[in-house]
Amino acid sequence: MNTATIKQYDERFKNISYEVMDGVAFIGFGHNNDKSMTVLNEETLRDLDAIADELTAKKKELSGAIFFTHKERCFLAGADISLIAAMKTEADGARGAEAGQMIFNKIEDLPFPTIACVHGVCLGGGTEFSLSCKTILMSDDKSTIMGLPEVKLGLIPGFGGTYRLPRRIGIPNALDIILTGKTINARKGKKLGLADEVYPKERIVQMALEKHLTKKKADASFKESLTDLAQSNIISRKIIFSKARESVLKKTKGFYQAPLKILDTMESGTLSGRSSYLSREAQAFGELCVSEQSKNLQHIYFMTEKVKKYSGPKGEGELPQLDRGACLGAGTMGGGIAWLMSNVSMAPIMKDLNTDALELGLKQAANNYSGALKRKRLSAEDFERKMRSITCQTDYSGFEKVDLLIEAIIEDMNIKKSVFSETEKYMRDDALITSNASSLSVEEMASALERPERFAGLHFFNPVHMMPLVEIITHSKVAPETVEALYNWVLRAKKTPVVVKDGPGFLVNRILMPFLNEAGFLLEEGVSMKDLDDACTNFGMPMGPCRLLDEVGIDVAVKVAKILHDGLGDRAKSSSLSAKMAEKGYLGKKSSKGFYIYDEKGKPAGFNEGAQKLLNAPKKVMSETEIQMRVILPMINEAAIILDEGIVDHAADVDLGLIFGIGFPPFRGGLLRYADSEGPDRILAAIEKFEKSVDKDRYKPADFLRKLVENKTKFYEA
Numbered sequence: 001m002n003t004a005t006i007k008q009y010d011e012r013f014k015n016i017s018y019e020v021m022d023g024v025a026f027i028g029f030g031h032n033n034d035k036s037m038t039v040l041n042e043e044t045l046r047d048l049d050a051i052a053d054e055l056t057a058k059k060k061e062l063s064g065a066i067f068f069t070h071k072e073r074c075f076l077a078g079a080d081i082s083l084i085a086a087m088k089t090e091a092d093g094a095r096g097a098e099a100g101q102m103i104f105n106k107i108e109d110l111p112f113p114t115i116a117c118v119h120g121v122c123l124g125g126g127t128e129f130s131l132s133c134k135t136i137l138m139s140d141d142k143s144t145i146m147g148l149p150e151v152k153l154g155l156i157p158g159f160g161g162t163y164r165l166p167r168r169i170g171i172p173n174a175l176d177i178i179l180t181g182k183t184i185n186a187r188k189g190k191k192l193g194l195a196d197e198v199y200p201k202e203r204i205v206q207m208a209l210e211k212h213l214t215k216k217k218a219d220a221s222f223k224e225s226l227t228d229l230a231q232s233n234i235i236s237r238k239i240i241f242s243k244a245r246e247s248v249l250k251k252t253k254g255f256y257q258a259p260l261k262i263l264d265t266m267e268s269g270t271l272s273g274r275s276s277y278l279s280r281e282a283q284a285f286g287e288l289c290v291s292e293q294s295k296n297l298q299h300i301y302f303m304t305e306k307v308k309k310y311s312g313p314k315g316e317g318e319l320p321q322l323d324r325g326a327c328l329g330a331g332t333m334g335g336g337i338a339w340l341m342s343n344v345s346m347a348p349i350m351k352d353l354n355t356d357a358l359e360l361g362l363k364q365a366a367n368n369y370s371g372a373l374k375r376k377r378l379s380a381e382d383f384e385r386k387m388r389s390i391t392c393q394t395d396y397s398g399f400e401k402v403d404l405l406i407e408a409i410i411e412d413m414n415i416k417k418s419v420f421s422e423t424e425k426y427m428r429d430d431a432l433i434t435s436n437a438s439s440l441s442v443e444e445m446a447s448a449l450e451r452p453e454r455f456a457g458l459h460f461f462n463p464v465h466m467m468p469l470v471e472i473i474t475h476s477k478v479a480p481e482t483v484e485a486l487y488n489w490v491l492r493a494k495k496t497p498v499v500v501k502d503g504p505g506f507l508v509n510r511i512l513m514p515f516l517n518e519a520g521f522l523l524e525e526g527v528s529m530k531d532l533d534d535a536c537t538n539f540g541m542p543m544g545p546c547r548l549l550d551e552v553g554i555d556v557a558v559k560v561a562k563i564l565h566d567g568l569g570d571r572a573k574s575s576s577l578s579a580k581m582a583e584k585g586y587l588g589k590k591s592s593k594g595f596y597i598y599d600e601k602g603k604p605a606g607f608n609e610g611a612q613k614l615l616n617a618p619k620k621v622m623s624e625t626e627i628q629m630r631v632i633l634p635m636i637n638e639a640a641i642i643l644d645e646g647i648v649d650h651a652a653d654v655d656l657g658l659i660f661g662i663g664f665p666p667f668r669g670g671l672l673r674y675a676d677s678e679g680p681d682r683i684l685a686a687i688e689k690f691e692k693s694v695d696k697d698r699y700k701p702a703d704f705l706r707k708l709v710e711n712k713t714k715f716y717e718a
Helices: 042-057 081-085 090-108 125-131 149-153 161-169 171-180 186-192 204-212 220-227 234-252 257-268 274-289 292-306 331-343 355-374 380-388 413-424 442-446 480-492 508-525 529-539 545-552 554-568 577-583 609-613 624-645 651-662 671-678 680-693 703-710
Strands: 016-021 024-029 064-069 074-076 114-118 121-123 135-139 145-147 183-185 197-199 325-328 349-351 391-393 404-407 432-435 455-460 469-474 496-501 596-598 604-607
Touching (some): 016 042, 024 042, 042 090, 064 074, 074 114, 074 125, 081 090, 081 292, 090 125, 090 274, 114 204, 121 125, 125 161, 135 186, 149 171, 149 257, 149 292, 161 171, 161 257, 171 257, 183 186, 186 197, 197 204, 257 274, 292 651, 292 671, 325 331, 331 355, 331 404, 331 455, 349 355, 355 380, 355 391, 413 432, 413 442, 432 480, 455 480, 469 480, 469 651, 480 496, 496 651, 508 529, 508 554, 508 577, 508 651, 529 545, 529 624, 545 554, 545 596, 604 609, 624 651, 624 671, 624 680, 624 703, 671 680
Parallel strands (some): 064 114, 074 121, 114 135, 121 145, 135 197, 325 349, 325 404, 349 391, 404 432, 432 455, 469 496
Antiparallel strands (some): 145 183
């Protein structure tokens, strides 16, 4: 028997199929729904509640209930985030959580076997629903995952997840899943005890019917004591939660509210009964869901969902099919790009002028795969196959088969134009050629090509395997089909695309420029490297500007700063400090000395006294808030100029770019979301203050910002 034979559905339920056969109820999610993902929206929850009542009413007639999915790759994707976003008060949030809890309690209280046949995505409320069933089966399909990702939205699981998961897999394992929002595949699910068994997707319902309906479950309290004896020991519990809290504070630096609220709720309710515990969980959900931090993280969620579908100009021609790839230039960046291409089955060619660079590129690709290999997300056979798919060569053989070329050579305009002109001769007319340039004009590069309509910028961030953003840079002659094809390819590569018009530094580097420049001026004024980096990390940045410059390479930063100064004028002028450091050989992490000194493993081992000696100014004590405003306000001002120039169309483009490109603190919702929360009028007043007291060029207020204040509007309303 499989789900295809279940056809005579009860018409009372619109979004969930319901049928009783031989005393067994079969309930299917995703019925009458043409979307790929099934979410717990108002209609689905209403149907599920009615079905729970139906099952309760017929409990003497039924021998079991089997829950399955009609979708190819989704069981239940969780609660509809739009419902959460619409909640205005803590009471709204708590009531919403309680409503879901009541439905899942009804499922849990059914006196007969209930089996969740999980195939495909099962996250958030989907996992919480599954936990309310007596048996969980998972399919062995790669698409099948379970998890509670609510913490990533600044929330606590609100439908009983923090109550039921520890009772199934133990407190330590539950904390690991809930506090990180990580997903669990079927193999891991079986190992943890989350899944009772794993079956092929084609047979999972049949196996539920044949093997699990008559199987008696162990007493829950007995299973709990066997699963995790530490849960019954007060001292052990205290140690577990203390260690978890310590780990959370280390990772989040205390910026995020949700993990701490989750710990408080779970620890205080460990010995509570279901009703008392779930009341605490609902209250915590209500408090978090309307918090500014959660609203900011929900805002990022909606931005990332929107960007998953191309919405730009459409061409009349067919979209290029990008099946075979090539990377021009090896080394660290080229190897990262070759890795990405091999990971999406493009069998890439990696070309360079010498074998040393090619070996470095292959080493980088292997290093990128090593993490997945260690975590057993990649088998040794798959590792070997993917690495073998990368062809290294010093000539253009095979380039006639390439659909997408990404250039990653030296940042020199004349060399790039010469290489493009040469490379184009070896490629098909319909192939796409792109440049990974970080600051040079894409418009000028296009002039070297006979088919500029097939050319664009494709700017990756280093390291490629970790940084999610890719800037797609357009120019006056690019075809819309080229842009759309590249956009779709970036999504296929599981990266976040942002389309940007050509201009010095494009989007991210252009806004990063004043952050780094101003840091240099602060150091020259006498602010210590420690105070500067601490102020920025305490604002929420992943690292301070001194550490960031060391990671980028101080010589690279000097070169990019000159390009931006030439293109943008004196508001982009930089301090002389970086140039002095480059002259001394303090190039950053790659030379083991920059602002910091680095050990053999590349980890910082203290500040570089040699760099400190280059600063002649007496030490200056400045408040942390003033340091933060000195580096953040110029970024907001530059973003306003970018919007005015049409480099990007929306404030959301800026925020996505900076969150995924440089790690601007997500809990603030993005640079311009933060500016809106502070108020454009206050931002303008602070910039005008620094214009008078610090520098008239670097702090000249953007006309766009002045207009916002005059019109009493905000970045996200403009």
